[in-house]
Amino acid sequence: DQQVKQNSPSLSVQEGRISILNCDYTNSMFDHFLWYKKYPAEGPTFLISISSIKDKNEDGRFTVFLNKSAKHLSLHIVPSQPGDSAVYFCAASSNFGNEKLTFGTGTRLTIIP
């Protein structure tokens, strides 16, 4: 039961260009969405989040877009830097963040110098 899907297992982007990572969800009860970055053998690091009352949230180089009608969100990183190379997980919860997180399967982003 994949309630949160990341259909691209990997993505390669040239340094300085925009990276776009996508995530789809099926559960209409989700109202809080987060992106985490993860390196091997480390814990997920929180990047940015968005609640269902918004359609965009921006923090520095990171912007998350939410399309509730399509049940789709995306993370934009611009400009992409070599340090951005990692696995990115999309996660969703209900009750505005007070419930468990349901994670996607992750997208491995590689920034090419």
Added chain:
Amino acid sequence: EPEVTQTPSHQVTQMGQEVILRCVPISNHLYFYWYRQILGQKVEFLVSFYNNEISEKSEIFDDQFSVERPDGSNFTLKIRSTKLEDSAMYFCAPLEGDTQYFGPGTRLTVL
């Protein structure tokens, strides 16, 4: 962002043995979560803890698992009789505001 430590960083155990994984948040948190990630798979929810009680648990969190807050600041996840399939990274995550911040994890290897 809360500072969370987890000990041990790596635990190797024999099948059938008990393990205790520890998590220390610096600040008090009412909501607390445990997750695990089997190698190559996605992060999975195990259990949530609110105000010193379990508020929700997943199918994975069977009778072999237990969670406690023994002294008001440490959180522990105990696996009574480990199985090979328990080998994974285990993460604790306190809730601060509307965001769960993950600890560095404990790698559990069951032989």
